[in-house]
Amino acid sequence: MKPNGKDSTEREARRDRVIVELFTESDRGCILVGASVLSDFLEEILRAALVTNSHAVKHAVAPLFGPMAPLSTFSAKTKLAYGLGLIPKYCFTDLEKIRRIRNVAAHQYSVMSFENQEIIEITRTLEGADYAVRSFGDKKFDTNPQPDPDMGIPQAKISMERMRFVLTVSHIAGSLDGRVGRPASDTAG
DSSP states (O other): OOTTSOOHHHHHHHHHHHHHHHHHSOHHHHHHHHHHHHHHHHHHHHHHHSOOOHHHIIIIIHHHHSTTSTTOSHHHHHHHHHHTTSSOHHHHHHHHHHHHHHHHHHHOOSOOOTTSHHHHHHHTTOHHHHHHHHTTTTSOOOSSOOOBTTTTBOSSOOOHHHHHHHHHHHHHHHHHHHHTTOOGGGGOO
8 A cells, every 4th residue: 555545556547537538538638637636736736745633624624725716726835835845846847737738728719739839938848758668678668559449549649749748747646645644855866
């Protein structure tokens, strides 16, 4: 069992659901779902870092995360997680970039895709994609996977920018999921 109460099978299934969702959504949906997933993972590590007695959770912790509460936004969760030492610097900067991408996707009424110049410029700087690819070691990583209905990979080829975004989201989500319950000192860097 992991510190957060999830065994590796449950964690892998959760990761696979996220990846399938990111591959099957439209570009705008991929961006919005990716940011939402990361916001949820940030909330989990923050809640795990705070006191857990029932009175404190009910009266002090839970109200921090409610609608219009101090920790209701992706930005606030990201900044606090970094400020508490729960996430490393590259993770913080990538989360800030993903938030910027999410804001572009959420606030433009035009057709939104990873072909948007602003999104292209941001995705090319996401470090999490590079960490994800390195984690494959000597294995060759296919940045344009073949359609696989069982995994939910669509028929169309995936742009390099979308692939970098998906890799970054999945890498950070996995990293955050693995940090639930770990002390802040484990994240130096």
